Amino acid sequence: MSDGNGTPRRSLHAASSATSPVAAPVVLVELDFASGPFRAWTGLGPLNWAGKVFEGVGSIGAVGEVEETVELRAVRLTLALSPVPQEVVDIALAERSFRLRPARLWGALLDAEGAFVADPFPLWAGLMDTMEVTDGAEPRVALTCESRLVDLERAEVRRYTCGPDPRNWSSGRASFWAL
Numbered sequence: 488m489s490d491g492n493g494t495p496r497r498s499l500h501a502a503s504s505a506t507s508p509v510a511a512p513v514v515l516v517e518l519d520f521a522s523g524p525f526r527a528w529t530g531l532g533p534l535n536w537a538g539k540v541f542e543g544v545g546s547i548g549a550v551g552e553v554e555e556t557v558e559l560r561a562v563r564l565t566l567a568l569s570p571v572p573q574e575v576v577d578i579a580l581a582e583r584s585f586r587l588r589p590a591r592l593w594g595a596l597l598d599a600e601g602a603f604v605a606d607p608f609p610l611w612a613g614l615m616d617t618m619e620v621t622d623g624a625e626p627r628v629a630l631t632c633e634s635r636l637v638d639l640e641r642a643e644v645r646r647y648t649c650g651p652d653p654r655n656w657s658s659g660r661a662s663f664w665a666l
Contacts, residue, residue, distance in 0.1 A: 510598060511530075512595070513596070514528065514529045514594055514595075514610065515534070515536065515592065515593040515594075515607055516541075516548075516550070516566060516592050517539070517589075517592075518589075518590050518615060518630070519588045520585050521585065521588065526539055526541040526542065527542050528541040529550070530597070530601075531543040531545045547568055547571065548566075548568055549566070549567040550592070551565035551566070552564075560636060561634050561635075563632065563633050563634075564631070564633075565629055565630070565632075566590075567627060569625060570625045571627065572626075575628060576622055579628045585615045585618065585630075586616060586617075587615070587616075588614065588615050589613075589614060590612070590614060590615050590632040591609070592609075593607035593608060593609055593610055594610040611632075613635060614634075615630060616637075617630075618631075
């Protein structure tokens with residue numbers, strides 16, 4: 488819904504629910520692991536949205552501070568589950584190719600019946616970086632994610648040698664040999 492100037496407005500239902508004492512803010516998380524997506528939300532039980540089912544993690548899930556900056560720099564976000572069952576620890580230890588795969592978070596409001604007040608909005612998007620698994624009396628899995636701007640901080644490794652470098656060839660052969 489928008490006004491005559493094209494400015495988006497909340498629906499009357501969304502506006503009234505956002506200010507009511509029973510509107511509950513929630514966070515939805517989607518992690519794109521090679522073995523399959525992991526979808527969770529900060530409530531209990533399954534939650535359906537956009538044809539996807541998010542499993543509730545309740546109080547064992549924690550989302551680090553979502554930092555917003557006006558600077559052009561990478562920000563980190565930590566997602567944690569603690570305490571977790573041993574089978575979750577085993578799955579986390581078996582997951583090998585998660586680095587640099589997408590991680591997305593959405594924010595939403597639920598009404599008293601558990602229905603979305605409005606569509607969830609993008610809260611954060613980035614790439615999975617490192618996973619820390621603590622096994623013991625209180626098992627914990629923590630995943631650190633970075634924004635896509637982390638690529639700007641990585642140095643490009645190039646070797647300057649006397650040999651030709653095919654990456655510099657525009658036509659498939661070295662033009663400087665023709666001198």
